[in-house]
Structure formats: structure tokens, C-alpha cells
Amino acid sequence: MLKRLLLALLIVWISAMPLRAVQPDEVLADPALEARARGLSVHFRCLVCQNQSIDDSDAPLARDLRLLIRERLTAGDSDNEVIDYLVSRYGEFVLLKPRFATHTLVLWLGPFVILLAGLAFVIRHRRRDRTAPNEQPLTGEEAQELERILKP
Amino acid sequence: MIIETGHFALLLALAVAAYQMVVPLYAATRGDERLMRVAASSAVMQFLLLCLSFAVLTWAYVTSDFSVLNVWANSHSAKPLVYKISGVWGNHEGSMLLWVLILALFSAAVAIFGTNLPPGLRARVLSVQGSISFAFLSFIVLVSNPFLRLDQVPAQGKGLNPILQDPALAIHPPLLYAGYVGLSVAFSFAIAALIEGRVDAAWARWVRPWTLAAWMFLTVGIAMGSWWAYYELGWGGWWFWDPVENASFMPWLIATALLHSAIVVEKRNALKVWTILLAILAFSLSLIGTFLVRSGVLTSVHAFAVDPERGVFILLILCLFIGGALALYAWRAPSLQAGGLFSPISREGALVVNNLLLTAAAAAVFIGTLYPLVLEAINGTKISVGPPYFNFTFGILVLPLLVLVPFGPMMSWKRADAWAATQRLWAAALIALAATLIPVIAQVRGPWLAPLGIGLGAWLIAGSLVELAGRIKLFQAPFTTSLARLKGLPGQAIGMTLAHLGVGVMVLGVVAVTAWREEIGVAMKPGDVTEIAGAKITFKGESPLTGPNYSATVGRFSVETGNRVVSELTSEKRIFLPSRQPTTEVGIHSFWTGDLYVAMGDEAPGGGRNVRAYFNPLVTLIWIGSVIMFIGGGISLMDRRYRIGAPKRAATAAVPAE
Numbered sequence: 045m046l047k048r049l050l051l052a053l054l055i056v057w058i059s060a061m062p063l064r065a066v067q068p069d070e071v072l073a074d075p076a077l078e079a080r081a082r083g084l085s086v087h088f089r090c091l092v093c094q095n096q097s098i099d100d101s102d103a104p105l106a107r108d109l110r111l112l113i114r115e116r117l118t119a120g121d122s123d124n125e126v127i128d129y130l131v132s133r134y135g136e137f138v139l140l141k142p143r144f145a146t147h148t149l150v151l152w153l154g155p156f157v158i159l160l161a162g163l164a165f166v167i168r169h170r171r172r173d174r175t176a177p178n179e180q181p182l183t184g185e186e187a188q189e190l191e192r193i194l195k196p
Numbered sequence: 197m198i199i200e201t202g203h204f205a206l207l208l209a210l211a212v213a214a215y216q217m218v219v220p221l222y223a224a225t226r227g228d229e230r231l232m233r234v235a236a237s238s239a240v241m242q243f244l245l246l247c248l249s250f251a252v253l254t255w256a257y258v259t260s261d262f263s264v265l266n267v268w269a270n271s272h273s274a275k276p277l278v279y280k281i282s283g284v285w286g287n288h289e290g291s292m293l294l295w296v297l298i299l300a301l302f303s304a305a306v307a308i309f310g311t312n313l314p315p316g317l318r319a320r321v322l323s324v325q326g327s328i329s330f331a332f333l334s335f336i337v338l339v340s341n342p343f344l345r346l347d348q349v350p351a352q353g354k355g356l357n358p359i360l361q362d363p364a365l366a367i368h369p370p371l372l373y374a375g376y377v378g379l380s381v382a383f384s385f386a387i388a389a390l391i392e393g394r395v396d397a398a399w400a401r402w403v404r405p406w407t408l409a410a411w412m413f414l415t416v417g418i419a420m421g422s423w424w425a426y427y428e429l430g431w432g433g434w435w436f437w438d439p440v441e442n443a444s445f446m447p448w449l450i451a452t453a454l455l456h457s458a459i460v461v462e463k464r465n466a467l468k469v470w471t472i473l474l475a476i477l478a479f480s481l482s483l484i485g486t487f488l489v490r491s492g493v494l495t496s497v498h499a500f501a502v503d504p505e506r507g508v509f510i511l512l513i514l515c516l517f518i519g520g521a522l523a524l525y526a527w528r529a530p531s532l533q534a535g536g537l538f539s540p541i542s543r544e545g546a547l548v549v550n551n552l553l554l555t556a557a558a559a560a561v562f563i564g565t566l567y568p569l570v571l572e573a574i575n576g577t578k579i580s581v582g583p584p585y586f587n588f589t590f591g592i593l594v595l596p597l598l599v600l601v602p603f604g605p606m607m608s609w610k611r612a613d614a615w616a617a618t619q620r621l622w623a624a625a626l627i628a629l630a631a632t633l634i635p636v637i638a639q640v641r642g643p644w645l646a647p648l649g650i651g652l653g654a655w656l657i658a659g660s661l662v663e664l665a666g667r668i669k670l671f672q673a674p675f676t677t678s679l680a681r682l683k684g685l686p687g688q689a690i691g692m693t694l695a696h697l698g699v700g701v702m703v704l705g706v707v708a709v710t711a712w713r714e715e716i717g718v719a720m721k722p723g724d725v726t727e728i729a730g731a732k733i734t735f736k737g738e739s740p741l742t743g744p745n746y747s748a749t750v751g752r753f754s755v756e757t758g759n760r761v762v763s764e765l766t767s768e769k770r771i772f773l774p775s776r777q778p779t780t781e782v783g784i785h786s787f788w789t790g791d792l793y794v795a796m797g798d799e800a801p802g803g804g805r806n807v808r809a810y811f812n813p814l815v816t817l818i819w820i821g822s823v824i825m826f827i828g829g830g831i832s833l834m835d836r837r838y839r840i841g842a843p844k845r846a847a848t849a850a851v852p853a854e
Contacts, residue, residue, distance in 0.1 A: 071717075089580045095438050097582065100431050102798070140582025147577060151567045155560035155589050162552045169469075170540075 070107070072114050081114050084126055088113075089140050097140055199264055202252025203343035206293075209245040209300070210333040212238050216303075216326030220319035232319035236307035239322050242329065243304035246297045250284075253293060253342055257284050263349040266290065266342040272355035274745045274773070282366030283356045288490060288506075289342035291369060295486070296332045298370070298377045302406075303329065306381060313402060320388035321381070328380055331513045339506050358746065358772035358779050364424040372417035372444055376482040378410025379447060382454060383479035386472045387521060390528040395468040400461035403475065405833055407458065411451045412829035418444050419822030430780035430795045432810045434709070434818055437586040442565040443485030449558035450478040453551045460547050464609060466538060469529045470551065476525060480518040481558070487514050488565070539611040546604040546612075553597040560589040598652060598703065601696055602659025624662045628655035642711045649707030656700025664693045691832025695825045702821025708790070708814035715810045719800035729811035731792055732756040736764075738796075738805060746770045748781075751796045751805060755785055762787075767796045767807075791815050 072078040082099070088109060090101035098106040109130070116126045130138050142148045216238040223231035253266075257280045262268040270287040271280060279286075285294040303325040310318050336342070359365075385403045389395045421441065426434045435441065454474040460467040491507030538544035564581045571577050602624055606617035631654030635647040665671070667689060668681040716728050722737035736752040748770040755763040765783030772779065783794040790813035797806030 087582075087584055089582060095436070095582070100433065100436075135578065137578040137580055140580050141584035141588075142579045142581060147571065147575075148567075148579070151563055151581065151585070152589075154563040154567075155556050155593060158559040159552060159556035159593065162555060166548055166552070 070110055070114065072118065077114075077117050080123060081110070081117055084113055084117075084123060085110055087127070087140050088130060088138050091134060091138060198252055199256060199261070199343055199345065202249045202256075203341075205245045205249040205252070206333070206341075206343065207337065209242050209249065209296075210330065210337055212242040212245060213326050213330040213333050216242060217323055217330050218326075219323075220326070221323040224316045224319040224323070227316070229315050232315045235319045235322035235326075236310075239300070239303040239307040239325065242326075243297075243300040246293075246300045250293055250297045253290060254281060254284050257281065260353065262351070262353050263345050264342075265344045265346050268346060268350050268353045270356055271353040272745060272773075273352060275356060275361070276744055278363070278366060279356060279361045282360070285369050286356050286360045289336070289340045291373075292332065292336050292340050292490070293342055294370060295373050295377060296329055296336065298373050299325070299329050299332070299380060302378055302381050306384075306406075310402075317385075317388055317392065317399075317402075320391055321384045324384035324387045325380060328384075328517065331516065335506075335509050335513060339509050355745070355772070358770070358777050359428065361745075361772075362424060362428055364420050365428075368417060368420045368424060371413050371420060375410050375412075375414030375417050375444070375451075376447060376485060378406060378413055379451060379479040379482050381406035382410070382451075382475040383521070386475035387524065389472060390524050393528060393531060395461065395472060395532055397462050397465055400458045400471070401837075404455065404458045404462065407451060407454050407475075407478075408829050408833050411448070411455055412826050412833070414444065414448045414451060415822055415829065416826045418448060419819050419826075423819050426815070427782055427784060428779070430782055431808075432713075432715075432782075432793050432795070432812060434815065437564070437583045439565050440489050442561050442586075443488045446558050446561050446565075447478050447481040447485060449554050449561070450474055450481055453554040453558075454478050456547050456550050456554075460544050464538065464544055466544055467548070467551075468532050472529060472532070473525060474551070474555075476518075476521045477555075480514075480521065481562070483514050483517060487511060538609070541607070541614050542612045543604065543607040543609045546600070546607050549600060550597065550604065553593055557590055557593040557597070560593060561586065564589065595652075598656060598699070601656055601699065602663070605660075605663045605692065605696075620666060621659060621662060624655060624658035627658035628652070630654075640712060646707060646711030649711065650704060653700045653702075653704035653707060656703060657697050658700075660693045660696040660700065664690075686837060687835030688832045688837070691828045691830075691835070694828030694831060696828075698821045698824030698826075698828060700821070701817050701824055705814045705817030705819075705821060708817070709812050712813045713810060715808065717797070717806065717808045719802065719804045720807045721804035724804070726807070726809065728809050729790075729792070729813075730757060731762075731787075731811070733792075733794065733809055735805070735807065741768070743770070746772045749796065751783075751794075751807070753783060753794055753807075755792060757787075763792075765792075765794050767794045769796045786816060789813055 072081060085099040086097050088098045090096045090098045090103055090106040090109070092105050093101045093103050096103075096106070098109045100106075112130075113126055116129060121129065127139070136142065142151060144152050216235060219238075220232055220235035223229075223234070253264075255261075256264045256267050257271055258277065260267065260271060260273040260280070262271075266287065266289050270290070271283050275283065283290075285291040303322060306318070306321060306325065310321070313321070382403050385399065385406070389399055418441075421444070422434050425436065426432065454471065457467050457471045457474055461471050487507075487510045491510050564585050568579050568581050571579060602621055603614075603617055606612075606620050607614075628651045632647045632651030635642075635650055640646075667685060668678045670678045673681075714729050716726060718724075718726050720726065720735040722735055725732055725734050727733070732755070734754045734756070736754055738749050738751040741748045741750045748768045751767045753765040753767065754761050755765060763785040765785055767783035768781035770779045770781060771777070780795055785792045790811055793810040793812055795808045795810075797808055800806045
């Protein structure tokens with residue numbers, strides 16, 4: 045149950061945000077196709093902008109890419125075919141979500157490896173703490189005090 | 197002459213910093229208490245000198261003294277006074293001066309309020325502060341001097357980046373810097389503790405208020421940046437995972453973890469080694485943030501500096517401090533004494549989980565921000581890492597954390613009963629369930645999972661309230677008793693409740709605006725009407741406007757709901773004079789249910805104006821949540837235990853670390 049809940053919340057989190065910069069004349073007549081175009085365009089970088097998706101950007105290039113996506117979709121391409129097409133034209137740099145591949149292993153797995161490493165660190169320390177008795181050695185003064193008390 | 201006075205004060209501050217770095221450390225090593233006392237006076241002196249220096253630069257901006265290179269390059273005589281002042285830190289040199297000024301302020305505060313610290317610890321802390329100050333003052337004097345003069349005095353300045361001419365952005369950098377730099381105190385305490393080889397409850401209690409203050413500034417600074425982006429950038433987003441946003445978010449995440457782990461050190465004398473590491477990491481990430489933003493290594497709105505010389509200098513500072521701190525940590529940390537034991541199901545265990553998830557989330561942000569740079573440097577492959585990556589990895593790590601938050605305070609120290617803790621949360625669970633059902637019953641359209649997100653927000657809010665109710669025995673004791681107990685609660689307890697509640701409020705806002713945002717883009721001619729979220733927007737027309745340093749096109753809109761005009765909105769497109777850079781000023785009308793947001797686009801091809809309107813449900817809760825977190829931090833900081841009840845250290849000398 046919890047797992048499903050988490051998964052559900054996760055999907056809420058990552059569900060694409062609606063389109064922003066699109067101009068009225070770009071919108072496709074078919075709402076289903078338009079929705080797919082919007083879903084795709086948050087995943088592409090506006091190549092001439094500073095860290096904006098083509099969905100956010102008012103730049104002419106972003107508009108061209110938005111129109112290109114719609115053209116391909118109207119021509120009957122699947123989402124993946126559109127992505128492949130754009131990558132072949134503009135390189136992987138155009139993708140805001142890098143592909144999972146050997147050169148992005150660190151990127152995708154890094155955070156989770158760190159989580160596991162942290163967990164291992166904690167478990168190891170617990171073991172060490174448990175085996176090492178939690179006693180602090182007496183300081184000089186305390187030792188003297190003890191001696192004084194113990195003396196008959 | 198005045199400018200030279202400021203310049204001279206800057207150089208003197210550098211000399212004082214060098215003195216503050218070296219002498220107290222030497223005195224502490226020798227155990228010379230009289231000599232250690234110079235740490236405090238030099239920290240205060242350094243602060244006064246930097247105040248003078250900063251005041252002079254401000255004066256140069258206010259009087260538009262274009263003989264100063266920095267003023268000429270970043271100011272304009274027609275700018276409103278407030279932006280002349282904020283222009284002081286709206287550029288690289290001035291913002292670095294502000295950075296060290298705030299650093300000196302924190303050092304002076306440690307010197308003045310830290311009279312209850314053991315003299316050796318205080319001297320060492322201030323010495324480390326002095327070394328940070330020395331490094332950054334050298335940087336300013338050598339490669340980023342704001343007091344350089346021009347031989348030929350130009351008649352007019354080049355102007356401030358118009359996007360920065362905004363009230364929220366005027367105070368955003370000082371707040372953010374106060375957060376960044378405030379973490380230096382935790383860092384200095386960590387280094388001093390490593391040198392002394394001693395970390396105990398007293399240490400944690402001294403560190404925590406400084407971390408808390410820095411965390412509060414970071415919280416409100418980040419929130420303000422996000423709010424600014426929301427109403428200024430004109431497309432209604434509130435968080436973009438932009439590298440500069442990430443640069444401030446990473447220290448926030450680690451500072452949050454540090455706040456939690458320091459509790460364990462204070463209360464249970466455990467997690468010491470880990471807490472020291474977090475203190476080092478938090479400030480290291482602040483330094484990395486400063487490097488990312490200041491060096492121009494990222495191309496983004498905030499990265500004004502493009503000079504590689506500066507980038508290399510900051511990188512050097514970065515390596516020196518982070519590398520040095522981590523090396524010292526690797527050498528000394530293993531000798532720190534292990535603390536109290538605890539079972540995995542316990543308050544300590546819960547805080548460890550909190551720390552692990554927060555750290556991993558910070559790692560996700562860190563890797564996502566830096567990986568493209570590193571990959572390009574290694575083999576020239578250019579990739580982009582954008583919101584889809586961050587939403588996925590960060591989301592996966594933070595969601596379980598959010599679900600677990602209400603359990604933490606229900607756990608007892610050392611060994612807790614998980615089932616009993618869960619039982620105490622039944623009321624919160626019911627409220628969360630009810631909140632989940634509200635959007636379902638109201639048949640709000642949108643992702644079917646969104647109601648669960650609302651449930652999560654309600655769970656966090658109700659969870660913190662239930663915990664508070666339990667503490668004051670609400671409904672179990674007479675109401676007056678509960679009230680008396682509420683008044684008697686320590687500030688820390690109320691602060692925690694509010695901070696967790698603030699997170700819940702923020703989650704509500706995030707989920708609502710992500711799932712149920714509505715938007716419309718239409719070409720409108722005067723008189724045209726469009727509808728969004730049950731509101732009717734009429735375009736009344738547009739007219740030109742001339743501001744002090746810009747010209748604008750102002751669109752006027754009226755908003756009607758139920759045949760009643762509720763608001764007249766204006767939305768502007770501005771062109772700033774010196775640079776011809778366009779900016780937007782959106783029109784926002786806040787309903788109880790959310791914001792109506794109207795932005796002017798370009799002229800439509802067929803005549804008229806492209807207008808974009810959004811309805812952002814509950815979006816304000818994101819910032820209200822941040823403010824609640826900030827207030828929670830403030831109340832916790834007021835806790836009188838920080839002022840009077842600081843535990844006395846054991847009278848005996850520290851056990852040598854070797």
C-alpha cells in the first residue's frame with residue numbers, strides 16, 4: 045500500500061507542467077495531439093536560451109522547435125520517434141532529461157549510491173559503537189577523587 | 197577622497213583579517229588567554245572597517261559617481277534611489293563586498309554574543325572566520341576591486357540589468373548571503389572542534405542557534421527568489437532547477453540536515469562525527485554556490501562575472517577551504533569519542549533517516565548541477581540536465597522523507613515503539629484521508645494522483661498539530677491547563693511544530709499548482725473576452741507609458757466573476773533604456789483559491805496582442821509555507837535555553853585527540 049502510495053505521489057510530482065510560451069497560432073486543432081506536443085516540449089532545451097525549455101521560451105528557435113514537434117506528430121510519428129529525430133538533428137544537448145546510458149550512469153545512480161553509502165556508514169558505526177563499550181576513561185581529577193573515596 | 201577612504205578601509209580590513217586569522221590561533225595553542233582576547237576586538241574592528249568601506253561604495257552609487265569604474269559599469273543617474281542602493285550588490289564586485297561584510301557581521305556577532313564560550317574555542321572559531329575573511333578580501337582586493345577609478349569620467353553610466361530592478365530582488369541577495377555566510381559560523385565551530393578534538397552537548401548548543409539563523413535567512417532568501425521568478429519572468433513558474441537556484445538550495449538542504457543532527461548531539465551526545473561533517477559540507481556548498489554564481493562557469497541570469505581569472509581564484513579558495521577542512525576531518529574525526537547508543541526505531545534513528553534522505557537529495561541536486569560541466573570537461577560531451585531529471589531523482593528521495601516527518605517527533609529517545617507512535621497519529625491520518633477525498637468528491641479534473649499529494653500536505657500539517665496537541669494535553673486536560681502548558685512550551689517545540697507545518701502548507705501549494713494549473717493563450721483585440729477558471733477577462737486596451745528609465749506598453753484587463761468586476765489588472769511589457777532589454781510586469785489578482793496571472797506577449801501577427809493567462813491554484817501557499825518555516829525558526833531561536841541555560845562543560849580538560 046505504502047509503496048503504491050509513494051509511486052502515486054511520485055507520478056504527481058513528475059507529471060509534466062502545462063505549456064507556457066506557446067502562441068495561439070501554434071496550437072494544433074486535435075486536442076490529443078496538442079497535449080502530446082505539450083508533454084514533449086517540456087523535455088527539450090531551448091538551445092539558444094539560458095536554461096529554458098522550448099515550452100518556456102519566447103525565442104524564435106524555441107518556436108521553430110515547437111512547430112517542428114507538431115509537424116512530426118501530425119505526420120504520425122510516435123513520441124519516441126520525435127525525440128530521436130530531434131536528438132539526431134541537435135544532439136543530446138537538446139534533451140533536458142538525459143538518457144540512461146553509460147556516460148550518464150553517475151548522474152542517474154549517483155544520488156542513490158550516496159544514499160546506500162550513507163546507510164552503510166550508519167550501520168557500520170552502529171556495529172562499532174556497540175562492540176566498543178561506551179565508557180569514557182577517567183580523567184586525572186576523577187581518578188584522584190575515586191582514589192580518595194576508596195581509601196579506607 | 198571619499199572613495200579612497202573606502203578603498204583604504206578595505207585594505208585595512210584585509211590586514212586585520214590576517215591578524216585575526218593568525219594571532220588567536222597561536223594564542224589558543226599556547227593557552228595564552230590574554231592574547232586570545234584580541235580575536236574579539238579584531239573581529240569587531242574588521243566589521244567596522246568593512247561597514248565604512250561598504251558605506252563609501254553605497255555613497256558612490258547614490259551620488260552616481262561615474263569616476264568609479266564599478267558605478268559607471270552598473271549604474272545610471274536616472275535610476276530610482278532604491279535601485280541605486282541595491283545596485284551596489286547587483287554586480288560582481290559589490291556583491292563580493294557585501295559577502296565579506298556579512299561574514300564580518302557574523303564574526304562580530306560571535307565575538308560579542310559568544311562571551312559564554314570557552315576562551316580557547318572562541319579564539320579558534322574567530323581565527324577560522326578570519327581566515328575565510330582573509331581569503332575573500334584578498335580576492336576582492338586583487339581581482340574584484342570595486343574602488344577602481346576611471347581617468348576620464350563618463351557623463352552617464354551603463355545601467356543596472358533591468359531584470360534586477362525589482363523590490364524583491366533588491367533584498368534577495370542580502371538575505372541569501374546572510375544564509376550562505378551564516379553557515380560559516382557552523383563551519384568554524386566544526387574546524388575549531390576538530391582542532392580541539394572535542395565535541396559535546398555544549399558545542400552542539402552553541403552551534404545550533406547560528407545554524408538556525410543562517411537557515412532562516414536561506415529559507416526566506418530562496419523563497420523570495422522564487423516569488424520574484426514567479427511574478428517577474430512572466431511564465432508563471434516558481435522553481436526552475438536553474439543552477440543558481442540549486443546553488444542556494446543545496447546548502448539549505450544540508451543546513452536542514454545539520455539542524456536535525458545537532459539536536460542528537462545536544463540531547464544524546466551521539467552522531468558527533470556526522471554532525472561535524474554536515475557543518476563542513478553546509479558551508480562548503482555555500483562556497484561552491486558562490487563559485488558557481490560568481491565565476492560565470494554557468495551561463496545564467498545571475499552569473500554576471502565572465503572573467504576566468506576570477507573563476508580560478510575562487511576555485512583556489514574553494515579547494516583550500518573544502519580540501520583543508522575535509523583533510524582535517526579525515527585526520528581528527530576518528531578520534532572523536534563515540535556517543536550514546538540507540539536502537540534503529542528511536543528519535544535518533546528517525547533523525548538519521550531524515551539526515552540520510554536530505555543528504556541524498558542534496559547529492560541529487562549537486563550531481564545534476566555539476567555533472568554536465570564535469571562531463572564536458574572530461575570528454576567534451578554536452579548534455580543538459582533539466583527539470584525532468586531533478587523532479588524525478590529529488591522527488592523519489594524527498595517523498596518518503598515527507599511521509600515520515602510526522603513520525604519523528606512521536607518517537608522517544610533511545611528506543612521507541614513504532615506502533616505506539618503510529619497510533620498517536622490516527623487523528624492526523626483521518627484528516628489526511630479526508631483531505632485526499634475532498635478533490636475526489638468535488639470532482640476536480642486533473643491527474644488522479646493529485647488528491648494523494650493534497651493528502652500528504654494535510655498529513656504534514658495535521659501531524660505537527662497532533663504532536664502539539666499531545667504536548668499540551670489538549671482535550672485530555674481542562675482547556676485552561678492546556679493553554680498554560682502551551683505558554684510554558686519551550687520555543688524549540690513550537691518552532692519545530694511551525695516548521696513542519698510550514699512544509700505541509702508548502703506541499704499543498706506545490707501539488708495544487710502542479711496538478712491543477714490552468715492556462716490559456718489567445719490573441720486579443722481591445723474589447724475581446726476570454727475565460728479561465730470561471731473568471732471572465734476583458735482586454736480593455738493598451739497604452740504607452742514612460743517610466744524613469746524605461747518605456748512600456750501597458751495592457752489593461754478587467755476580471756469578472758459572476759457578472760461582477762472583481763479587479764482591474766494592468767500587465768506591462770517594458771523596454772529598459774540603456775540596454776533595450778525587455779522585461780515583463782505581469783498582472784496578478786489573488787483569489788482565495790489561487791492567483792489569476794495575466795502576461796502580455798508580443799503583438800499578434802493578425803493585429804491585436806498575444807495574451808497569456810494562467811490560473812495558479814493555491815500557489816501563494818508555497819511562499820506562505822516558507823514564511824511559516826521562517827517564523828518557526830525565529831521562535832526556536834528565541835528559546836531561552838539558548839541564552840541562559842547553556843550547559844556548562846565538564847570542568848576537566850579535554851582529552852587529547854591523539
